[in-house]
Amino acid sequence: MTIANPIDRAKDGIEDETTASAGTRPERVGVLLVNLGTPDSADARGVRVYLKEFLSDPRVIEKQGLLWKLALNGVILRTRPARKARDYLKIWNTEKNESPLKTITRAQSEKLAAALSDRDHVAVDWAMRYGNPSIRSGIAALSAQGCGRLLVVPLYPQYSAATSATVCDEVFAVLGDMRAQPILRVTPPYYDDPDYIDALAVSIDTHLKTLPFVPELIVASFHGMPQKYIDKGDPYRAHCVATTEALRKRMGLDASKLMLTFQSRFGFDQWLQPYTDMTVKKLAQDGVRRIAVVTPGFSADCLETLEEIAQENAEIFKHNGGEQFAAIPCLNDSEPGMSVIRQLVLRELQGWL
Known part of the structure; x- marks a missing residue:
């Protein structure tokens, strides 16, 4: 079992796999945990980059017409980033220089990998829908490890088009650029599990x-x-x-x-x-x-x-x-929280393990 290091990921997309034959790689299963996203830095510039990507998604703001673009670029991205950066500074993980969401999602990935460590043909990674590490880089990392099957786990208990569906949108867009696509599964919402x-x-x-x-x-x-x-x-x-x-x-x-x-x-x-x-x-x-x-x-x-x-x-x-x-804290990477993720993943991997 290995966890891909997001620092080593290629940021520019999935490499063309024409030089690799599917039959030359052992079949592996990749599990990709995905959460919403976070700025890379707790300053106006970092928040501006994040908000621009987030608010430019038609799943989040459905009317992406001229009026919205004028409001986004002329007002929102000029005024909101500095204010939200101050909010991020209040909760920022200064030791790791990252948001708590990134710290916790990484920990969830690491603990899931440890729980599945007896299955050496499973690789676990994590990504953010907006910001870094990106879904594209996560799929690239798992693909590089020979994962011919991919389970995407949107970490949203309740489904909505603005969260769960946009994760799928991005996954499909990434797969659309790949010549050798992995077989894909996506975990369902677990709101009443x-x-x-x-x-x-x-x-x-x-x-x-x-x-x-x-x-x-x-x-x-x-x-x-x-x-x-x-x-x-x-x-x-x-x-x-x-x-x-x-x-x-x-x-x-x-x-x-x-x-x-x-x-x-x-x-x-x-x-x-x-x-x-x-x-x-x-x-x-x-x-x-x-x-x-x-x-x-x-x-x-x-x-x-x-x-x-x-x-x-x-x-x-x-x-x-x-x-x-x-x-009251979220479930995070607590034992009850990890039990939910672990059971969800194992259930959806049936037939693959």
């Missing part, structure tokens, strides 16, 4: 026991999405609801004790409601003094959990009368 729900419940219970207070309720905050995307048929909201309902059942809580909200809205369109920040504010104003927030839509802690929830929303809650606020 019993292993995932159980891992969430165990993680929440574990962290609640470490708190110096007992929350009056738990807020389950998912990343938001424009309502019009749901109206067009995206199943994301239904998946978030299913996750929350399954978690309530597993933990023995009703809707008043485990609330569903959506965060991170952007722009002027109506997004999925109720909004996390407005909910947190109203709870405090209504006399709730102690809450915990969990983010079941994120497989790894990132800007949206460590800064937006743990800092911004904590401040909103306390500013409006709340007293004690806890942000």
Whole structure:
């Protein structure tokens, strides 16, 4: 078992494999973990490069017309990067000079590789949909190791076109440039998978026991999405609801004790409601003094959990009368979290191992 070193990857794409015959390489299986992405540096330039790639994806912003391009290049990329860079600096892994999302995703890849180490024909790697290491470089690294079969693992429990589907878009684009394509599988969303729900419940219970207070309720905050995307048929909201309902059942809580909200809205369109920040504010104003927030839509802690929830929303809650606020970590590379990824991968590799 080997893990490809992203530093050694070719950044310019998949090399032409006309000189290599498929029959000369041992058949291997590549597993590629993919998360959303992160800037390469916590400064305005790094954030600008990242945001330009992210916001230029028609899966993320569907109307990529002239007005949007003018707004993106004339306003957003001139003003937003410096502000978001300050937010990234609040949570940046200064030791490794990278975002926590990159640190955690790498750790997930390494631990998965260790768990599959008894299968010497499996290679594990990781990538980001936006930024580095790229999906293209990840596939190149696995291809260079002779992986004729590829399992792509989008680390999004709930499916949406703006996350899961765009991973597939990029994978297909990379494969479209390859002469010798690997056989491809993609793991499905796991929003109501019993292993995932159980891992969430165990993680929440574990962290609640470490708190110096007992929350009056738990807020389950998912990343938001424009309502019009749901109206067009995206199943994301239904998946978030299913996750929350399954978690309530597993933990023995009703809707008043485990609330569903959506965060991170952007722009002027109506997004999925109720909004996390407005909910947190109203709870405090209504006399709730102690809450915990969990983010079941994120497989790894990132800007949206460590800064937006743990800092911004904590401040909103306390500013409006709340007293004690806890942000429960994502599953990350914890044993419950790795168990979810491991079981998902092993199930989808059936017939290949």
